[in-house]
Amino acid sequence: MDITRRRILKGSTLAAAAVAAPHLWLPTSREAWGATLKKGEPIKVGLLFSLTGQLAVPEEDSTLVMQYAIEEINKNGGIAGHEIKPIIIDAKSDFNVYSEKAKELILREKVIALFGCYTSASRKAILPIVMQQNNLLYYPTCYEGAECTQNTICTGPLANQHSKDLIPFMVKNFGKKCFFVGSNYVWPKESNKNAKLWLQNAGGELLGEEYIPLGSSEFGPVLNKIRDAKPNFIFSTVVGASDIAFHKQFKQEGFKVDSMPIASLTTGEIETKAMGADVGAGHFLSAPYFQTLENATNATFVENFLKSKYGKNGSTHYNMEETYLSAYVFKYGLEKALKKTGNIEEVTSRMIRDVSGGIRVEDDVSPEGLIWIDGDNFNTWLKPKIGQCQPDGSFKTVYQAAEHVAPDPYSIYPNSGKCTADGLVAPDGKARKNVI
Incomplete structure (x- = not known):
């Protein structure tokens, strides 16, 4: 793991403290380490969001929409006949809890992937264990970039x-x-x-x-x-x-x-x-998304979600939609990995990530319209939009990019190099893995 000087300067001491917390759960000698998939058994994933505390306003909805997406996928046959089973955790808006529960989900629950976090501080709190165990994090919201890991897929916008x-x-x-x-x-x-x-x-x-x-x-x-x-x-x-x-x-x-x-x-x-x-x-x-976007897929998404038991908060919004998309990026990635191996028991978290470059969520599934995963940095190509809040609380789109914009995690740090599937490649050609 390459923990760069920038990580320290960017204030991730909270994340380091969380990883080092003395009360973290560790497996006993009888318990297996890492994710597993078994024929005929559900595919376990971890939902690590805050349902209480000051981050609950956006993160509760992320948990709800992930449950909605998983139920939707399961009703349509799951993934190769296997249902997805979510393990739901309340991180309580506490960075120590994010870190502790990420470890439990990966090591004890043996989830194949995590979906979670809203802040970069919480993301950085769990990344060390995700990378150490070669698991997979779907981070479904906007973030600052300046990061290049081999164990994350991000469905929100960069700067x-x-x-x-x-x-x-x-x-x-x-x-x-x-x-x-x-x-x-x-x-x-x-x-x-x-x-x-x-x-x-x-x-x-x-x-x-x-x-x-x-x-x-x-x-x-x-x-x-x-x-x-x-x-x-x-x-x-x-x-x-x-x-x-x-x-x-x-x-x-x-x-x-x-x-x-x-x-x-x-x-x-x-x-x-x-x-x-x-x-x-x-x-x-x-x-990239507002509830008022005018297309048939979004109209169906909004109607069905809000009338479901998961739509209790009465609206859809960008963070929910990016979380919804991450469920389908995971589905397509696992299906692609299965085509490669032919055996679900041979599929690993890292394999899903490595085959996810280029995965598309088409107009008929994505409420914001077509998006796809970049094959180098595993962030998302999308169309930026600007909305103005109206008197009824909805957003009117006042600007939309004409074309999809490529994600660039190092847009203001060109001398840092290029984030590739195998690591951050500096201008001198040297590559470093897991730069956070």
């Missing part, structure tokens, strides 16, 4: 697939002066490094940059700084319950959305529902 479009859009439509606000962990900080470059390229000006502890609901001091700075718009990478508090206090403090809108990478339909449509109205989100 070059959302903020690269969002920042110049805001500059063009609202003005050059911008203020950054984010939660205090690796994803917002690294995302803002990308956003600074896009802002500079658009001729914009950064007036301030503030970070709030993850889970915090106190934005008074930050809003005072924003009031003094008088930006044309705010670029937000605030997540979870904090995101809801930020928007509410923005409105309570008398800020006007028409003269100073918030442009976000995370504030979708579920967050808007939690804060109130009147609070979210007028603000912007960059994402």
Whole structure:
């Protein structure tokens, strides 16, 4: 495992602490290590999301939509006649729990893959065990990139697939002066490094940059700084319950959305529902999916999901849809691996990952339209979109890329090299595996 200097600088000490936590479960000498698939038995996968705590707002829906997708797949014959069996864990918005439960899922439950996490801090907490055991993580949300592992498949957008479009859009439509606000962990900080470059390229000006502890609901001091700075718009990478508090206090403090809108990478339909449509109205989100997308597949997805027992929260949103897609990427990857081996008992987690490059989820399955997995970095080709929140809490698409955009995890770090299927290849030709 190549743990690079950047990983330390990016603030993953929380992840390291989680891995080293003394209460982590370890297998006894009688218990087998690693994932297994058996003929005639269900295919076990782990769902590792937070159902409680400050990350539950987006992550509960990820758990619900994964159950919906698995049920949908099972009703249509499963995978080669095998049902998928989800092992559901509440990570409780605690990085120690993510790490501990990832170990249990892989070593004791013997899941063939994990689906989970919403923050990069939680992802980095579980990656060491995923890589050590050569298991497979499907990470179904946006993230900062600057990572190249051989055990992950990501179905959300990278920075070059959302903020690269969002920042110049805001500059063009609202003005050059911008203020950054984010939660205090690796994803917002690294995302803002990308956003600074896009802002500079658009001729914009950064007036301030503030970070709030993850889970915090106190934005008074930050809003005072924003009031003094008088930006044309705010670029937000605030997540979870904090995101809801930020928007509410923005409105309570008398800020006007028409003269100073918030442009976000995370504030979708579920967050808007939690804060109130009147609070979210007028603000912007960059994402590959909105519930209002007009196509037959999305109409069917929205209708069937919301009337199912899993649609209890009353909306679909980008993070749910990316999670839904990950279930089908897994299905197609396992089917492809089975064609290669002819025997389900010979299929491994790593084999599924290695054959997943180029897998497509077509228009008739994907609510956002065709997507496919990059064969080098195992992120997703997709069409970036920008939506504006409407008075009813829905999002109106105000921009869509004309073509699919390739995922580029090192878009602002070209000297780091190229992420390939076998590792990060530096300009001098040297390759390193599992760079996080």
